[in-house]
Amino acid sequence: MVNVFFLPVFFIVFRETLETSIIVSVLLAFLKRTLGPEMDPVVYKKLVRQVWLGTGVGLFICVAIGVGMIGAFYRLGANHWAGTESLWEGCFALIASLVISLMGAALLRVSKLQDKWRLKLAKALEANDNREGGFLTRLGRWTEKYAMFLLPFITVLREGLEAVVFIGGVGLGQPASAFPLPVLCGLLGGTLIGWAIYRGSNLGGIQIFLIVSTSFLYLVAAGLLSRAVIFFEMNEWRKITGGGEVDETGAGPGSYNIRQSVWHVNCCSPGVGGGGGWGVFNSLFGWTNSATYGSVISYNLYWIAVSLGFFVMRYKEKTGHWPLIKPKATDDIPSPGYGDNIATEGVSKEIGVISQEM
Amino acid sequence: MSPSLFHLSLLLLLPFGLTAYAATVTYDWSISWVTANPDNALARPVIGINQQWPLPHLIASVGDRVIVNVANQLGNQSTSLHFHGLFQNGTTHMDGPVGVTQCAIPPGGRFTYNFTIDQAGTYWYHSHVRGQYPDGLRGALIVHDPESPYKDQYDEELVLTLSDWYHSQMPPLIDRFLSYANPTGAEPVPEAALFNDTQNLKVRVQPGKTYLIRMINMAAFAAQYLWFEGHTMRIVEVDGVYTEPKDADMIYMTAAQRYSVLLTMRNDTDTNFAFVGSMDQDLFDQVPPSLNPNVTGWLVYDETKDLPKPTLIDEFTPIDDFTLVPHDGEKLFENVDYSFNLDVKMDNLGDGANYAFFNDITYMKQKVPTLYTALTTGTDTTNALVYGINTNPYILKKDDVVEIIVNNDDPGKHPFHLHGHNFQVVTRSEEDGGFFNGSTPHNFPAVPMKRDVVMVKPNGNIVLRFKADNPDKSIPSNSQNNSTLSTDMVLAVHVSGSSIVISNGMSSTMIEAPEELQKNLKIPDDHMKVCVDDNVPTAGNAAGNTKDFLDLTGQVQPPAPIPAGYGMGELGPSELARLSKAE
Numbered sequence: 001m002v003n004v005f006f007l008p009v010f011f012i013v014f015r016e017t018l019e020t021s022i023i024v025s026v027l028l029a030f031l032k033r034t035l036g037p038e039m040d041p042v043v044y045k046k047l048v049r050q051v052w053l054g055t056g057v058g059l060f061i062c063v064a065i066g067v068g069m070i071g072a073f074y075r076l077g078a079n080h081w082a083g084t085e086s087l088w089e090g091c092f093a094l095i096a097s098l099v100i101s102l103m104g105a106a107l108l109r110v111s112k113l114q115d116k117w118r119l120k121l122a123k124a125l126e127a128n129d130n131r132e133g134g135f136l137t138r139l140g141r142w143t144e145k146y147a148m149f150l151l152p153f154i155t156v157l158r159e160g161l162e163a164v165v166f167i168g169g170v171g172l173g174q175p176a177s178a179f180p181l182p183v184l185c186g187l188l189g190g191t192l193i194g195w196a197i198y199r200g201s202n203l204g205g206i207q208i209f210l211i212v213s214t215s216f217l218y219l220v221a222a223g224l225l226s227r228a229v230i231f232f233e234m235n236e237w238r239k240i241t242g243g244g245e246v247d248e249t250g251a252g253p254g255s256y257n258i259r260q261s262v263w264h265v266n267c268c269s270p271g272v273g274g275g276g277g278w279g280v281f282n283s284l285f286g287w288t289n290s291a292t293y294g295s296v297i298s299y300n301l302y303w304i305a306v307s308l309g310f311f312v313m314r315y316k317e318k319t320g321h322w323p324l325i326k327p328k329a330t331d332d333i334p335s336p337g338y339g340d341n342i343a344t345e346g347v348s349k350e351i352g353v354i355s356q357e358m
Numbered sequence: 359m360s361p362s363l364f365h366l367s368l369l370l371l372l373p374f375g376l377t378a379y380a381a382t383v384t385y386d387w388s389i390s391w392v393t394a395n396p397d398n399a400l401a402r403p404v405i406g407i408n409q410q411w412p413l414p415h416l417i418a419s420v421g422d423r424v425i426v427n428v429a430n431q432l433g434n435q436s437t438s439l440h441f442h443g444l445f446q447n448g449t450t451h452m453d454g455p456v457g458v459t460q461c462a463i464p465p466g467g468r469f470t471y472n473f474t475i476d477q478a479g480t481y482w483y484h485s486h487v488r489g490q491y492p493d494g495l496r497g498a499l500i501v502h503d504p505e506s507p508y509k510d511q512y513d514e515e516l517v518l519t520l521s522d523w524y525h526s527q528m529p530p531l532i533d534r535f536l537s538y539a540n541p542t543g544a545e546p547v548p549e550a551a552l553f554n555d556t557q558n559l560k561v562r563v564q565p566g567k568t569y570l571i572r573m574i575n576m577a578a579f580a581a582q583y584l585w586f587e588g589h590t591m592r593i594v595e596v597d598g599v600y601t602e603p604k605d606a607d608m609i610y611m612t613a614a615q616r617y618s619v620l621l622t623m624r625n626d627t628d629t630n631f632a633f634v635g636s637m638d639q640d641l642f643d644q645v646p647p648s649l650n651p652n653v654t655g656w657l658v659y660d661e662t663k664d665l666p667k668p669t670l671i672d673e674f675t676p677i678d679d680f681t682l683v684p685h686d687g688e689k690l691f692e693n694v695d696y697s698f699n700l701d702v703k704m705d706n707l708g709d710g711a712n713y714a715f716f717n718d719i720t721y722m723k724q725k726v727p728t729l730y731t732a733l734t735t736g737t738d739t740t741n742a743l744v745y746g747i748n749t750n751p752y753i754l755k756k757d758d759v760v761e762i763i764v765n766n767d768d769p770g771k772h773p774f775h776l777h778g779h780n781f782q783v784v785t786r787s788e789e790d791g792g793f794f795n796g797s798t799p800h801n802f803p804a805v806p807m808k809r810d811v812v813m814v815k816p817n818g819n820i821v822l823r824f825k826a827d828n829p830d831k832s833i834p835s836n837s838q839n840n841s842t843l844s845t846d847m848v849l850a851v852h853v854s855g856s857s858i859v860i861s862n863g864m865s866s867t868m869i870e871a872p873e874e875l876q877k878n879l880k881i882p883d884d885h886m887k888v889c890v891d892d893n894v895p896t897a898g899n900a901a902g903n904t905k906d907f908l909d910l911t912g913q914v915q916p917p918a919p920i921p922a923g924y925g926m927g928e929l930g931p932s933e934l935a936r937l938s939k940a941e
Contacts, residue, residue: 240539241539241540241541241542242644253541253705253706253710253712253920254541254542254706254712255541257538257710258538258541258706258708258709258710258920259538259710
């Protein structure tokens with residue numbers, strides 16, 4: 001199961017797809033409201049086609065880049081990592097743990113995405129009015145003309161590349177076969193929910209789903225961190241014992257460093273013979289048959305760190321500033337997505353804002 | 359002088375000039391560090407005698423009294439000398455194993471070994487302090503016999519020692535061997551093999567002559583296959599036991615085994631012939647690609663001719679030593695008085711290191727040397743308890759026929775040595791023969807092979823018999839690991855052929871007729887003095903208790919075992935132990 005469906009990949013793809021589909025839905029809703037098929041069917045159709053074209057082209061480029069990168073990565077990997085496998089696996093698990101931890105919080109924010117993109121769209125359109133002459137004017141006119149293409153294109157590209165990088169990070173230690181299925185499911189799920197949002201569904205149910213899945217992601221990340229520590233320790237243990245012998249010993253004495261051992265069960269090893277169910281248990285929750293001081297302590301510290309992180313973020317969201325830091329003065333631009341009124345305020349900024357966002 | 363030439367001179371010992379009358383042979387040996395480079399790869403400190411290495415041969419004739427005055431000038435290590443293969447009948451305290459029959463000779467200390475030799479043949483001497491001898495302190499011990507049944511069948515005698523060789527010194531090697539970092543108990547793999555403590559050995563021979571070649575494997579660990587190209591060996595002695603002549607193209611010598619062979623030279627001098635020792639790589643856990651397991655020598659008929667490269671062989675086909683027949687025709691001991699098993703196992707204990715076990719007991723040196731316990735525990739001396747559980751003690755009665763069944767529950771080859779006696783090897787199973795089944799009838803040979811070191815095959819078994827008749831006759835000798843005493847004393851048995859393995863606990867102690875020992879044995883003052891210098895008690899039970907001999911509080915014991923199914927560090931052991939029981 002682990003080898004064909006790596007859960008973090010699913011969540012990453014799901015999240016990025018959802019974000020993309022929300023943008024598309026926001027754009028389509030915008031077009032429908034401002035132009036509508038009954039007002040100017042030709043222009044409306046043209047613009048709708050632009051939206052889908054932008055989405056399609058962006059998606060295609062992302063998929064191409066992603067497949068290329070991951071493919072190249074694994075072809076290289078086969079030769080490069082054989083000797084020091086534990087060390088690499090440790091690094092991969094560590095990176096994956098970090099990526100998932102950062103992703104998790106972002107996933108919770110998905111329900112605010114609609115607002116965020118409404119605001120951005122408003123900004124983008126607003127900005128069109130302030131164009132001067134010269135190159136910028138020409139560029140401005142061009143972007144105006146093709147805004148309905150560029151917006152989804154750039155968004156899809158941005159979200160997609162982000163997904164590629166994240167998937168790459170999370171999935172470094174996974175076989176290539178672990179990707180297609182979760183990617184596909186993520187794409188389908190994200191699109192489906194995006195479509196539901198477009199149709200005006202209630203976001204409450206989605207929020208609960210997001211909370212559950214985020215909690216799950218953090219369990220995975222904690223396990224990964226602990227695994228990373230075990231991999232590093234195993235690398236050291238191989239050095240201490242001089243190599244090959246560790247593998248001979250299966251799950252018995254000698255398969256672990258007794259001086260670091262907190263407990264050891266001579267069975268249920270996730271690493272021996274593919275691991276079976278214990279392997280799933282291991283990749284989901286970081287189960288190990290041979291716990292070390294390092295792996296247990298790191299697991300606990302991880303939860304302390306994540307909990308602290310969320311407390312801090314909640315504090316920021318409630319009070320508008322980080323704990324122990326003075327609130328900034330009034331010209332602070334509120335982060336997008338906190339309140340519908342922002343979309344109508346009309347923030348006047350250079351077009352640069354958009355490109356920065358991109 | 360090149361090392362090989364130097365060696366050659368040692369090799370060509372002639373048996374002439376040795377008297378048939380009992381004489382006293384005295385050696386004054388100062389033991390100290392010297393530098394040597396026997397494999398021409400690394401100059402390293404080795405333990406020499408009188409500033410010399412390779413070591414001198416200890417030569418005597420049957421009936422001679424041998425006195426060795428040892429002065430330990432090593433500065434940083436204790437030492438002792440063991441005379442491997444000599445029974446030390448009545449002089450058990452001269453046997454040499456530290457912690458069994460004596461205390462270690464500390465740096466600056468002096469110690470005299472004084473015993474009579476009544477056995478003929480090929481032996482060796484070596485240090486018997488924790489794995490020390492592979493650092494160089496081992497040499498040939500030859501006892502000439504004016505009445506040898508083969509004395510008319512050869513013209514000259516040669517001594518050929520075989521050995522493995524390490525570039526590291528033993529203390530760090532053994533520390534690593536016996537540590538948590540070596541959980542599989544893989545023995546250190548040697549860097550080279552040696553003939554007469556050198557390589558590319560040239561032995562000048564004369565056509566047509568017959569040589570008696572005394573071969574000794576002084577290895578720390580490695581057994582070797584040995585063959586002479588173009589010549590057939592005729593085996594006439596193993597481990598000090600004359601055998602009926604037996605032709606062999608190749609022999610297999612475990613650590614501590616000896617063979618004497620008659621080798622008749624060709625009549626022409628057209629070609630020189632190579633002879634080869636090849637370490638048994640089955641013993642090595644991982645063979646480094648750089649290892650050359652072979653050592654080569656040449657029978658040099660003509661120094662102007664080439665030294666041919668040895669021919670590659672397809673497979674090793676050594677003679678089976680079980681088929682040898684002792685020349686004295688000693689019949690199988692039929693009526694066994696006392697039989698017990700020694701089941702060999704390797705396992706990890708709570709410190710993570712790998713230990714060897716006989717019947718689930720690993721050998722641990724006790725506070726009081728076992729011999730001194732036997733002498734000072736009064737009537738409790740016949741109670742095995744007083745020697746400490748981890749000496750794995752067995753009390754033997756005088757003149758009993760003893761049978762030891764060794765079941766090797768380990769996939770390794772283990773040489774097994776008994777001090778103080780030669781044993782009859784009444785059966786030896788093939789590899790994977792499993793445990794010995796005494797309930798089915800066995801066809802034991804009428805005149806079984808006898809020797810003092812025998813190899814038990816991987817997951818196989820052997821059955822050994824001997825008569826505990828040593829009280830005033832023989833002195834036990836020990837081989838590699840521990841020592842033994844025979845006759846009235848302490849007899850240690852070990853499996854494994856090496857000083858290296860000695861240290862992992864594969865030993866048992868046999869205390870033979872201890873009450874006779876109490877009557878007859880007086881420990882010399884210099885033996886007592888080294889104990890004082892070492893701060894080692896010389897009386898009482900294994901724990902040094904001189905009041906209540908059956909109170910073993912404080913006896914030396916190994917680390918606790920790892921609970922079945924579970925290993926653990928310091929957290930929650932009781933919890934986990936309970937869990938493991940549940941499982």
